Amino acid sequence: MRSRIHLPLALSLASIPGALSHYFFPYFIDNGNVTDYYEYVREDTQGYMPWKGNYDSNDLRCNTDSFQYASRTDVYKVNAGDTIGFGTNFGAQIEHPGPMQVYLSKAPGDIHDYDGSGDWFKIWELGPTSFSSDGIEWGVTGRSNFTFPLPKETPPGHYLVRIEHIALHGAGDFGGAEFYFNCAQIEVESDSTAIPEPVVKIPGVYDGYEPGILFYMYRPYWHNYSMPGPLVWPQSIGNSIYAEGVTGTPTGTWSAPAVTPLLTSAGVVSSSVRVTSTPLTSTSLTAGKSRYSFGATTAPVVETRIPAGTMDGVDAQASATDCAAMTVTIRTTITTTTIRPETSTTEDSCAAVTTTTTVTTTVTATDFAAETRPM
Template sequence: MRFQVHLAVAFSLSSIPGTLGHYFFPYFIHNGNVTEYYEYVREDTQGYMPWKGNYNNDDFRCNTGSFQYASQTDVNKVKAGDQIGFGTDFGALIEHPGPMQVYLSKAPGDVHDYDGSGDWFKIWELGPTSFGNDGIQWGVTGRSDFTFTLPKETPAGQYLVRIEHIALHGAGEFGGAEFYFNCAQIEVESDSTETPGPVVKIPGVYTGYEPGILFYMYRDYWRNYTMPGPNVWPLSIGSSIYAEGVTGTPTGTWSAPAVTPMIGSATATSSSQVQSGYSTPLAASQRAQSPSSSVSAMPVVTSEAAAETTPALSSSTQIIDGSCGTVTITTTTTVSEDSLTTTASGCIPDRITTTTTVTVFPTGN
């Protein structure tokens, strides 16, 4: 019955033979052997993917209703250092852009009785393969199966293995990233006494605001990508994948400082800080969706680009000692692109000018 349901969904959604935009990972792979459909992978009642938002739901671990299938799912016996992996429904090729990651969680006893509420650690990730004017190229593209080495340092025991693909084609707004995931049940033979880490909880590993999840990918100047979640265990060089050259991106907001210049014996005081900046669609989305925002008293640069702010009083205003009046403060922010190359004309201003009028009070009043 389960097979028939997935078969109908797969054929109704696939417009190109051999490709599929919405998929599960029902096949577990061990040392090159593709096992039976949902033999070692927990089934679920989701029926259709993707999963979007709702990052605090317990079903975000192994998919909707999967725990009810735990007792019916076999446990694959593997050795630390073996090659393991997953395959998609019916060999469907993944075309959605985005990273793939694999987590392990050790059961305190029999994995059939384990709901995944313990600690999880990441053992493998597959991100971008290149950056360029044609956009980001991803390692998942055009593939239907994904294999990797179970770390030889993995301690003995029974585990859940969670594969996760995050599709980013709609991730320029909060909740737009698409998640595809399933869990397999394994028993590891090992003599290792290592302690895996860093560990996270699922749910809890993501908020949806991570730069690798809230990510507007349709820009030709991207030169790096930050993989969501913790670093890979064992020791990883980090979770950011870089291309040669720029390691930052021209997104964000610059905030001009509040200025308190002296004019003779009078003090000019701005009643509020002045915010100036530029935005791309991604930056605008991040600010609109962020649960909180603040204005910095100094210029904030969220890329490798440097900003230099120069306040100046308007020459048209004269303040005589002891008098009151107004003065115009013009703040100019100059952006240095630091060898950043982009073909998007006009998206990065050389200077940003903000003007505000403030009230000047005599000193001592």
């Protein structure tokens, strides 16, 4: 185990204006064990400075000149299903707004010889926690350690684990988003034969024009944010939901105006949806539709909340991709002032699926009736 002296670097950072607002991730974490500084994380020459633009560079994989440190970086053995993560330099708390994501890339052989030119897949993401007139609250804010589950479906082998934080405070102009990222070297022990998907290449995963990268965050009343990159693997019950008729682009989205789909189930907490339809561009629409597709046998509850002044009806369709017996509950809550919530409809694709539907109308001015009818 190597030992390093950190004090001179800390002092030098303190003397550089703006340095302490920047960060990197030199500490790898496994099941609560925080390893030594750059012991299992590839060092680089970028240091505390962010990466901006240049989305076609190979150094976007693990940071500037990191491959030259591969041979001197150790490999940490983990088990699929472990809780792993990264810690920032000197415990720096992240204050820059923006999403965090984690990718894996399997080496064809020894990780020390692997430059990250193979396939990458996303295993975790952390986006906004709330939207309000005061702005967006982000899950990374005020934190210095970030841990997440290594999927139990991960096949055995050597992997690069890439953590990435995208700071959006200057992302209103192309190339203004700041990327902070590092890669750890791990060996996964597992009996899984699963094939991760979807996969991407780095570079290639971003072009800088994604709505989650070219993003002017200071616009008031943001209601949604589209996570850059592919969907998380493996797709949990949370991100196997497909919501039609909400704003956004075809990627993971953390909220939406007009129709806000939420999923709750025993042992499952997720606000992630995938948008697959034409965005709603107005808040004075006369109708809206949401379609949810489930690929698991747990008993999910879909809750659609419609705020006042947005639409006068909701059409909720629940279909199961796994025809095992399960119960899907659809709850629609409508807040209204002068518009009438007309109907809520449900449709089952499998005979084994039981769907229950309720519509609740919260009246803030004039009371209008809401009815539920089966499709």
